[in-house]
Each structure stands twice: as C-alpha cells, then as structure tokens.
Amino acid sequence: MSGVRVLVGTRKGAFVLTSDGKRERWEISDPHFAGWEIYHLKGSPADPNRLYASQCSGWFGQIIQRSNDGGKTWETGGNAFVYDGVPGTHQWYDGTPHPWEFKRVWHLEPSLTDPDTVYAGVEDAALFRSIDGGQTWQELSGLRGHGSGASWQPGAGGLGLHTIVLDPSDPKRIFIAISAAGAFRTEDGGTTWRPINRGLKSEGIPNPTAEVGHCVHRIAMHRSRPRVLFMQKHWDVMRSDDAGESWQEVSGNLPTDFGFPIDVHAHEPDTIYVVPIKSDSEHYPPEGKLRVYRSRTGGHEWEALTKGLPQHDCYVNVLRDAMALDSLDSCGVYFGTTGGQVYASVDGGDSWAPIVRDLPPVLSVEVQTLP
Amino acid sequence: MIRVELPAHLRTLARVDREVTLDVAGEATLRAILDALEARYPMLRGTIRDHVTRERRPFLRFFACEEDFSHEPPDAPLPEAVARGVEPFLIVGAMAGG
Numbered sequence: 200m201s202g203v204r205v206l207v208g209t210r211k212g213a214f215v216l217t218s219d220g221k222r223e224r225w226e227i228s229d230p231h232f233a234g235w236e237i238y239h240l241k242g243s244p245a246d247p248n249r250l251y252a253s254q255c256s257g258w259f260g261q262i263i264q265r266s267n268d269g270g271k272t273w274e275t276g277g278n279a280f281v282y283d284g285v286p287g288t289h290q291w292y293d294g295t296p297h298p299w300e301f302k303r304v305w306h307l308e309p310s311l312t313d314p315d316t317v318y319a320g321v322e323d324a325a326l327f328r329s330i331d332g333g334q335t336w337q338e339l340s341g342l343r344g345h346g347s348g349a350s351w352q353p354g355a356g357g358l359g360l361h362t363i364v365l366d367p368s369d370p371k372r373i374f375i376a377i378s379a380a381g382a383f384r385t386e387d388g389g390t391t392w393r394p395i396n397r398g399l400k401s402e403g404i405p406n407p408t409a410e411v412g413h414c415v416h417r418i419a420m421h422r423s424r425p426r427v428l429f430m431q432k433h434w435d436v437m438r439s440d441d442a443g444e445s446w447q448e449v450s451g452n453l454p455t456d457f458g459f460p461i462d463v464h465a466h467e468p469d470t471i472y473v474v475p476i477k478s479d480s481e482h483y484p485p486e487g488k489l490r491v492y493r494s495r496t497g498g499h500e501w502e503a504l505t506k507g508l509p510q511h512d513c514y515v516n517v518l519r520d521a522m523a524l525d526s527l528d529s530c531g532v533y534f535g536t537t538g539g540q541v542y543a544s545v546d547g548g549d550s551w552a553p554i555v556r557d558l559p560p561v562l563s564v565e566v567q568t569l570p
Numbered sequence: 571m572i573r574v575e576l577p578a579h580l581r582t583l584a585r586v587d588r589e590v591t592l593d594v595a596g597e598a599t600l601r602a603i604l605d606a607l608e609a610r611y612p613m614l615r616g617t618i619r620d621h622v623t624r625e626r627r628p629f630l631r632f633f634a635c636e637e638d639f640s641h642e643p644p645d646a647p648l649p650e651a652v653a654r655g656v657e658p659f660l661i662v663g664a665m666a667g668g
Contacts, residue, residue: 234578234581236578256576256578258629259579259580259583259617259618259627259630260617260620262583262613275583277615278615278616278621279615279621280621281621401571
C-alpha cells in the first residue's frame with residue numbers, strides 16, 4: 200500500500216512523520232540531530248531512501264547529513280562550502296560593501312534523476328552542487344559572477360539562496376531565488392545565469408522595477424508545465440507563463456499578498472496555495488486566523504481554506520520552505536508553523552488536521568509519496 | 571597521549587564519549603591537537619575551525635589547566651600537563667542561555 204513520509208526540519212532537530220495512504224494515523228520519529236537547527240531536509244526523487252539534511256548551529260557551523268534508509272540512520276557528508284576564487288563583496292543592509300561569507304545551507308535540492316547529485320542553496324547567496332552524494336561541493340560561481348552579485352543585499356533573514364527549481368523537461372534549466380536579489384535562470388546547467396525579474400515591483404529599493412534587488416520568497420512549478428512559474432514575493436503573488444521572462448501579479452482577492460510559501464497541486468497545474476501573512480512587520484496571519492488560500496485558476500481568484508485550522512488567537516508564521524504536497528490520488532497538502540504544528544489536508548485543502556502540534560518551530564516541510 | 575574533552579553536540583556528531591585520547595606527533599600545540607582530532611574524526615572538520623581561514627569558530631573556547639588558550643597562537647606550546655595527558659584540553663561552547 201502506498202504511503203507518505205513527511206520530513207520536518209525545526210529549530211531543534213529533524214522529525215520524520217510516516218503514514219499509510221489513508222494518512223489518518225501517523226508515526227512521529229524521535230528527534231534526529233537533537234538540538235541543532237535543521238533548515239531543510241529532502242529526499243531524492245530518484246531514490247526515496249536517499250535523504251539529505253542541512254544541520255547547522257551558531258556554535259559549530261554547517262553539517263550535511265545523508266541517509267540511505269529513509270531517515271532511520273544517517274552519516275555525515277562534506278561541509279566545505281568554499282566560494283570560488285576571491286569571493287568579493289555584496290551590499291550590506293546599509294548599502295556598503297560587505298565580504299561574502301558562508302553561513303549556512305538554506306535549501307537542498309536533490310537531482311530529479313541521480314541520487315548522488317544534489318544542489319545546495321546557501322547564505323551568503325550562492326549555489327553549490329555535489330555529484331558524489333554530498334561528500335564534496337563545488338560552487339556554480341557563474342551565478343554570483345554573472346554581473347550583479349556585488350549589488351545583492353540581504354533580506355531580513357540574511358542573503359539566502361532559498362529556492363532551487365529543477366526543470367523536469369530540460370536538465371540544463373534551473374531556476375533559483377535569493378532574498379533579496381530576485382530570481383535567476385540558467386539554461387546551461389549552471390554555468391551562466393541571468394536575472395528573470397521583469398514585471399516585479401518592489402518598494403524599498405531605489406528603482407522599484409530594477410533588474411535585481413527583489414525579495415522573492417518562493418517559486419513553485421508543476422512538473423507538467425515547466426514554463427509556468429508561481430511566485431510569492433515579499434509583497435505580491437506573481438505568475439510567469441514564459442519561464443520567468445515576464446511576471447504578472449495574480450494576488451487578486453487575497454486578504455494580504457505578503458507571505459512565504461507557495462505551492463502547486465500535484466494533479467491540477469492551475470491549483471495553487473499560499474498562506475497570507477499580515478505584513479513584513481507583523482509575521483502572523485491577519486485577524487489571528489490561520490488560513491490557507493487556494494486558487495483553482497492559477498491566481499487572481501482565491502478561496503480561504505479554514506476547516507480544521509485555528510480561526511482565532513493564532514499568531515504563528517509559515518516559513519517559505521514549510522509547505523509541501525504529496526502526489527496521492529487525493530492530493531495531500533502539508534505545512535508547518537513557527538508554533539510547532541504540522542497540519543495536513545488529505546483532500547486538497549478542503550479540511551485540515553494537525554499531525555503533530557508541539558514540535559520546535561518548524562523551518563521546513565517536505566513530503567515523499569512512497570510506493 | 572593527549573586527552574580532549576568535546577562539547578555535547580560535537581560528541582554526538584563524532585559518536586564519542588565525553589573525552590577522547592589522541593596521539594599527537596611533536597609538540598602539543600593548538601594546531602597539532604586540532605589537526606590530530608580532525609584526522610581521527612573527519613566529521614568534526616569545519617565545526618571547530620573555519621575550513622578556509624583555519625581560525626577558531628567565534629563561539630568556541632579552548633581551556634586547559636584552568637587557563638584560557640582561545641587567543642593563543644596556534645603553534646604556541648600548551649602546558650606540559652596537557653602534553654603528558656595529566657590534564658585534559660577542553661573545547662568549550664561559549665556560554666549561552668537565559
């Protein structure tokens with residue numbers, strides 16, 4: 200019988216939540232890497248037992264962990280993330296030059312076809328790749344070096360490369376996003392890159408329509424339509440129908456268009472999900488009501504999904520990597536909160552229930568659909 | 571034989587007990603001890619010293635014989651009691667809490 204494995208990264212460890220295809224009863228693992236920040240963990244689409252995890256600590260720095268048995272046991276990988284050449288500077292918050300310094304891995308994106316190939320998005324923003332199962336890492340330095348790197352500046356959470364989207368139809372095309380530089384695309388497997396931010400408008404930067412400088416929070420794609428991208432920006436929900444060449448706002452009737460995650464239904468490429476957050480200065484849901492919003496029209500028209508979610512006195516946040524969907528026939532939707540809850544919907548968002556409600560603050564949620 | 575005490579998170583990472591013992595070739599210095607420690611426990615590389623600069627991570631301290639060696643040059647000799655294994659070399663996470 201099919202099942203799901205939900206991989207949860209938190210401020211104080213990782214948790215593996217498993218269930219059968221009904222998704223009614225869940226087993227919650229003990230904490231893995233207890234006491235460490237787990238920014239992200241994700242399984243290989245090519246081998247679901249191969250997992251990668253980013254483990255970090257202000258004291259001890261970055262660790263990469265790898266599992267070959269679906270998270271039962273782990274082994275440490277390589278943690279030397281060394282920028283190519285002389286790293287140079289990016290802009291600091293006040294616009295002054297600041298040296299590029301590696302801080303942590305925000306996001307790990309395993310290859311769609313090779314379990315030993317995995318990409319790492321790091322702070323300060325850069326993209327690394329390993330082709331030996333996470334033992335050694337090489338920077339794809341054409342991204343930082345394409346020309347605008349010296350002008351990138353950090354978002355409130357740091358200068359993080361947090362989104363890596365691999366095109367299933369073209370192994371040489373990759374989309375990435377950086378806070379607060381924007382979205383970028385390569386067509387040659389990571390050697391050369393260019394910004395893809397036309398149509399974005401951002402207050403708080405000198406030129407609101409600049410080529411770079413936008414605080415993109417997340418980009419999502421449906422496998423069947425790799426040229427259609429959805430974006431949750433710092434403010435604004437956006438859509439591109441031409442692989443990022445241009446973007447149009449699709450915020451429509453959302454109560455607020457600030458938020459972090461955005462994701463796409465497994466079987467309906469025009470059904471997308473966001474979690475509106477009140478503002479960039481008040482990181483919790485409007486009116487204390489935790490509501491996922493779903494559009495079945497690829498944006499513009501949104502409906503609030505509230506059944507089973509707290510509708511009063513709720514002041515949690517849902518971070519950019521903390522939403523994921525399974526691919527069972529009745530698509531499951533999952534998200535985690537900074538209050539330690541992981542909610543699941545087994546009916547595409549119509550109704551919700553907590554899988555677990557007292558974890559440390561949730562940083563990331565990924566789900567694997569198992570045969 | 572040099573005795574090294576690790577902080578709890580690094581003991582878990584290296585899968586060792588509180589204290590490890592190391593054979594250090596030559597004089598007992600910060601660099602020699604850390605080189606030997608990382609050679610025996612490769613998973614600790616980058617967790618005590620920066621991969622590139624080889625400098626101590628800022629939230630770690632090095633203590634021995636009730637003295638702070640955190641800011642000593644990496645090739646300065648450590649006390650004889652550390653070199654002979656009478657006293658442990660302590661790698662300590664900077665105090666934090668509320």
